[in-house]
Amino acid sequence: MLGIVCVISFLTISVALTAMQFKETKSMHAARRCVEQLDAPGDPVRFSDDTMIVNTATIGKDIKGFIGTVPVEVYIFDGKVVKVSALPNDETPSFFQQAARLLGSWTGLTVKQGIDKDVDAVSGATFSSNAIIANVRVALEYAAKVDVKELRSRSLAPTPTKDAQSLGFKKIDVMSLEEMPAGFSFYTGDNGHGLLLCSGDSQHSNAMTIGWGALGTLWGKRPAVTVYVAEKRYTREFMDKYEYFTIMHFPDNRVVDYMGSHSGRDGNKAQALGLHTLYTENGTPYYAEADLVIECRMMYGGDQFDPKHYRSDVPRERYKNFPAGIHYQYIGEVVNVWKKN
Numbered sequence: 400m401l402g403i404v405c406v407i408s409f410l411t412i413s414v415a416l417t418a419m420q421f422k423e424t425k426s427m428h429a430a431r432r433c434v435e436q437l438d439a440p441g442d443p444v445r446f447s448d449d450t451m452i453v454n455t456a457t458i459g460k461d462i463k464g465f466i467g468t469v470p471v472e473v474y475i476f477d478g479k480v481v482k483v484s485a486l487p488n489d490e491t492p493s494f495f496q497q498a499a500r501l502l503g504s505w506t507g508l509t510v511k512q513g514i515d516k517d518v519d520a521v522s523g524a525t526f527s528s529n530a531i532i533a534n535v536r537v538a539l540e541y542a543a544k545v546d547v548k549e550l551r552s553r554s555l556a557p558t559p560t561k562d563a564q565s566l567g568f569k570k571i572d573v574m575s576l577e578e579m580p581a582g583f584s585f586y587t588g589d590n591g592h593g594l595l596l597c598s599g600d601s602q603h604s605n606a607m608t609i610g611w612g613a614l615g616t617l618w619g620k621r622p623a624v625t626v627y628v629a630e631k632r633y634t635r636e637f638m639d640k641y642e643y644f645t646i647m648h649f650p651d652n653r654v655v656d657y658m659g660s661h662s663g664r665d666g667n668k669a670q671a672l673g674l675h676t677l678y679t680e681n682g683t684p685y686y687a688e689a690d691l692v693i694e695c696r697m698m699y700g701g702d703q704f705d706p707k708h709y710r711s712d713v714p715r716e717r718y719k720n721f722p723a724g725i726h727y728q729y730i731g732e733v734v735n736v737w738k739k740n
């Protein structure tokens with residue numbers, strides 16, 4: 400009897416584990432399709448202040464790990480490697496975690512020392528390891544070839560505004576909010592759409608997924624958007640600094656999932672997803688791949704909910720175990736709206 404119970408338990412657990420594995424594989428494939436659908440970003444180099452960041456999404460696209468590409472970002476400051484970080488990939492997480500131990504192997508080395516360094520693969524995770532090693536080498540060889548000063552000054556030049564119309568965007572009258580697509584709502588979930596909030600300039604920008612907010616009218620007949628950004632979000636630093644922001648609608652949840660589960664503090668999310676950043680005539684960043692862009696000019700912001708004004712237990716309960724901190728509210732006047740047909 401005991402034997403039969405054990406066999407049944409074993410079979411149940413196996414089926415559950417297989418189902419979990421299948422789920423993970425499906426979502427990993429979805430993520431890859433997402434990156435494949437969007438064009439890879441053209442320029443492998445960007446700067447964060449004076450640190451050059453070489454991204455191997457395009458220059459390392461032929462290097463394969465066990466399942467697919469294993470792009471990395473190599474941070475170089477003053478000719479030396481500051482850090483190497485992995486970008487999203489489809490490798491089996493348990494193997495990739497072992498291989499990821501190698502990412503620190505180049506820290507502190509000059510570009511030349513890094514190219515010459517022999518790094519051994521982690522046994523048991525050889526494919527992922529070799530892909531990391533090859534990607535870092537490609538990045539360093541790229542860095543050795545480029546004229547850093549020239550690239551840096553080019554990156555500081557203002558980025559010309561691209562013509563949104565040629566990308567399929569149609570400008571719509573901001574006063575005709577009924578022109579907004581039916582899909583526009585602040586609910587984000589299983590119904591296949593989601594919203595991003597983006598802020599910054601041509602040098603630094605960041606976006607994150609938002610689910611909370613309101614679209615309405617305020618202070619006259621002004622169409623206004625209110626968004627709520629938790630204290631610890633990287634995006635909040637941008638919202639506090641810049642005059643304009645954009646809300647973007649994405650037709651599928653794959654970009655939205657990534658933007659809502661990774662922080663821009665750990666790497667450039669738009670670049671990791673292969674999104675193309677464009678700028679409005681006010682210099683506000685948005686992504687070419689969005690199908691609706693609402694540009695707002697900040698009217699009111701940086702105001703954190705104050706517990707002394709809680710009028711019910713709803714906010715109190717909400718923030719009791721909420722590590723991201725109490726939200727700040729920002730209200731922007733809608734100044735431009737573009738949507739794709």
Ligand SMILES: Cc1cc2nc3c(=O)[nH]c(=O)nc-3n(C[C@H](O)[C@H](O)[C@H](O)COP(=O)(O)O)c2cc1C
Pocket residue numbers: 587588605606607608609610611612627628629630631632633634635655656658659660661662663664726
């Ligand atoms: C569906 C969804 C909706 C979200 N809505 C909000 C929101 O309204 N406000 C907020 O502060 N965070 C929200 N988040 C969480 C942020 O998007 C997430 O923490 C993100 O990684 C922050 O990125 P950042 O650190 O680069 O700003 C949401 C996440 C998801 C997945």
